[in-house]
Amino acid sequence: MTKIQAGTWVEIEEVILKPEQRAPSLPEDTRKVPYLLRVSGFLVEDAELCAVVRIRTIIGRELQGILKTVNPGYSHSFGTVVPELLTIGTEAEE
Amino acid sequence: MSPRDTSYAGVMARKNEIMKVSLGIDYDRYVHSPVSFDYERMMADTGYTHAEIARIQRETKVGDTPLFELRNLTNAVRKISPPGKGATILVKDEAANASGSFKARRASISAYEAAQKGFKGIIAATSGNYGAAVASQAAQRGLKAIIIQEVYDSRWVCQPEIVEKGRAC
Numbered sequence: 001m002t003k004i005q006a007g008t009w010v011e012i013e014e015v016i017l018k019p020e021q022r023a024p025s026l027p028e029d030t031r032k033v034p035y036l037l038r039v040s041g042f043l044v045e046d047a048e049l050c051a052v053v054r055i056r057t058i059i060g061r062e063l064q065g066i067l068k069t070v071n072p073g074y075s076h077s078f079g080t081v082v083p084e085l086l087t088i089g090t091e092a093e094e
Numbered sequence: 095m096s097p098r099d100t101s102y103a104g105v106m107a108r109k110n111e112i113m114k115v116s117l118g119i120d121y122d123r124y125v126h127s128p129v130s131f132d133y134e135r136m137m138a139d140t141g142y143t144h145a146e147i148a149r150i151q152r153e154t155k156v157g158d159t160p161l162f163e164l165r166n167l168t169n170a171v172r173k174i175s176p177p178g179k180g181a182t183i184l185v186k187d188e189a190a191n192a193s194g195s196f197k198a199r200r201a202s203i204s205a206y207e208a209a210q211k212g213f214k215g216i217i218a219a220t221s222g223n224y225g226a227a228v229a230s231q232a233a234q235r236g237l238k239a240i241i242i243q244e245v246y247d248s249r250w251v252c253q254p255e256i257v258e259k260g261r262a263c
Contacts, residue, residue, distance in 0.1 A: 021102075022102075023102045024102065024103070033248040036248075059215070059238040059239070059240070060238075061240075074257050074258070074260060074261040075257075076252060076253075076254040076257045076258070077254070078254055
């Protein structure tokens with residue numbers, strides 16, 4: 001496995017609450033899974049993916065967690081067009 | 095002092111007490127009846143006048159958002175309304191606030207108050223717009239910010255508008 005260099009922008013994961021520690025008021029399917037935290041920051045020391053590492057966030061907090069992603073980003077889709085919505089305006093004009 | 099119960103049930107049992115101490119306002123003082131309260135008296139106790147709020151908000155690009163008439167929608171409604179009915183539809187463009195939502199309005203005062211009291215930073219738990227607002231207002235006031243945001247579900251599925259606010263923070 002390749003080493004990821006210290007100073008690289010990465011994302012770590014940490015278990016905040018195990019399923020048995022979650023609030024009793026939550027829906028059942030939510031209570032079954034752990035509450036996970038993901039935080040991005042600069043890697044403090046060289047490490048491999050999936051190792052326990054320390055990061056320094058943009059405001060200088062040092063946190064520890066499992067190294068999950070290198071150079072994490074955000075992506076999403078707006079899906080396809082909803083055909084039923086297309087004729088709403090033209091129907092009113094008829 | 096005995097150690098506090100930090101379990102979920104323990105904290106929830108102290109919820110009212112925690113709210114009163116952190117807000118510095120006891121809502122019970124303003125209650126008239128189960129369905130009414132003294133709004134004017136509560137606002138007088140917050141320590142800010144309307145003019146001060148407007149000044150604070152102008153400093154960080156909040157408020158004075160434009161009001162537009164939606165002519166197409168107004169006309170469409172009048173097409174199907176009885177004579178004399180069909181109100182003019184207006185939109186207050188709150189996306190024109192710093193960070194893109196009306197949540198900048200409340201975040202602006204929190205950030206101002208935190209800066210006045212000498213705090214290093216502010217923290218918010220949010221599902222989106224409020225976090226972006228706090229991050230933006232904190233940056234403009236020279237404060238650090240920690241935003242806890244629920245972006246993904248346990249299968250790492252996200253909603254576009256939520257992940258966009260996660261990115262903005």
